[in-house]
Amino acid sequence: MSDDYKKVLRQGSDPLVFFKYPGSEEGPGYARGHIMAAALASALNDGEVVVLGANGMIPMAGARLAQLTHAPNLTLIAGASGGVNTLVEPLVPSSGDYANLVAEAVLPFQDVLSLQMGGRTDVFFVGGIQIDRQGNCNLAWSGSPKIKVRGPGSAGLPWAARSRRILLYSTTHTRSVFVPQVDFVSLRGWDESRTAGERGLPHLLVTSLGVFDFESGAMRVQSLHPGVTPDEVSANTGFDLIWPEGEPPITPEPSDVQMRLMREFDSDGLLSVVV
Numbered sequence: 001m002s003d004d005y006k007k008v009l010r011q012g013s014d015p016l017v018f019f020k021y022p023g024s025e026e027g028p029g030y031a032r033g034h035i036m037a038a039a040l041a042s043a044l045n046d047g048e049v050v051v052l053g054a055n056g057m058i059p060m061a062g063a064r065l066a067q068l069t070h071a072p073n074l075t076l077i078a079g080a081s082g083g084v085n086t087l088v089e090p091l092v093p094s095s096g097d098y099a100n101l102v103a104e105a106v107l108p109f110q111d112v113l114s115l116q117m118g119g120r121t122d123v124f125f126v127g128g129i130q131i132d133r134q135g136n137c138n139l140a141w142s143g144s145p146k147i148k149v150r151g152p153g154s155a156g157l158p159w160a161a162r163s164r165r166i167l168l169y170s171t172t173h174t175r176s177v178f179v180p181q182v183d184f185v186s187l188r189g190w191d192e193s194r195t196a197g198e199r200g201l202p203h204l205l206v207t208s209l210g211v212f213d214f215e216s217g218a219m220r221v222q223s224l225h226p227g228v229t230p231d232e233v234s235a236n237t238g239f240d241l242i243w244p245e246g247e248p249p250i251t252p253e254p255s256d257v258q259m260r261l262m263r264e265f266d267s268d269g270l271l272s273v274v275v
Contacts, residue, residue, distance in 0.1 A: 030254050032208050033271035034262055035225050037061035038254040039206045043167055046071040048122035053156060054080040056095040058169060059125035061271055064088040068261050079156060082107040091266040116159040124160035125167050130182040133219050133239040135168060135189030135202030138182035154186035161188060161200030168205040171275045175238040190217030208275045209233050211251055215242050223249040
């Protein structure tokens with residue numbers, strides 16, 4: 001860890017994770033992490049049951065932001081720990097963090113899987129080491145014929161397909177992540193046999209560069225984050241995107257209320273350094 005990052009630890013904090021970077025409390029503006037969390041929050045509806053995987057800091061922030069604004073009856077299940085409506089104050093890097101046990105309830109992992117397999121969840125957040133134009137997601141391995149990157153494995157993604165909607169996210173938008181075809185399908189995306197309204201389809205993707213949805217089973221640009229250009233997105237995407245006519249819309253900046261809430265539950269400033 002750089003000397004620029006002086007640990008300011010709370011009692012009980014994990015010294016390898018929790019720190020405050022210089023200026024995290026008084027710094028002006030917002031970071032890409034805040035934009036991503038706000039974009040994911042806007043995609044959630046009141047009353048939905050939301051599940052996220054282990055590496056779910058930004059989705060957790062988005063779900064908590066939704067609960068504190070337009071979706072107070074949204075239920076968040078931190079999949080790796082089983083925490084239901086965790087306190088999320090301060091925000092932690094993983095849904096498997098022990099801090100998520102401070103919650104309204106804690107479910108055994110087999111009960112979380114049962115909810116998913118039974119089709120009783122509305123939204124599942126999915127990240128991956130590879131994502132392609134149809135929204136297929138790979139969390140297992142990449143590299144052919146020799147494996148170059150090994151991921152954690154498909155984990156709960158096969159059961160995620162029983163959720164009503166899949167929301168994809170990635171803090172890294174590069175050609176190594178956004179590939180023409182994934183090397184392994186951990187979560188199935190769109191294809192000719194799938195129809196709109198079917199369970200388990202990717203509906204939205206939020207990355208460090210923009211927000212994307214799907215048209216006729218192919219990834220489409222919905223908006224670009226402030227300061228991001230179309231050339232930058234094209235140069236960092238390994239396939240052709242569907243573009244809107246004219247200039248692409250700009251992703252809305254987080255409102256003052258949203259920023260205040262995120263700074264309150266992210267007192268360690270993790271959203272400012274994650275992207």
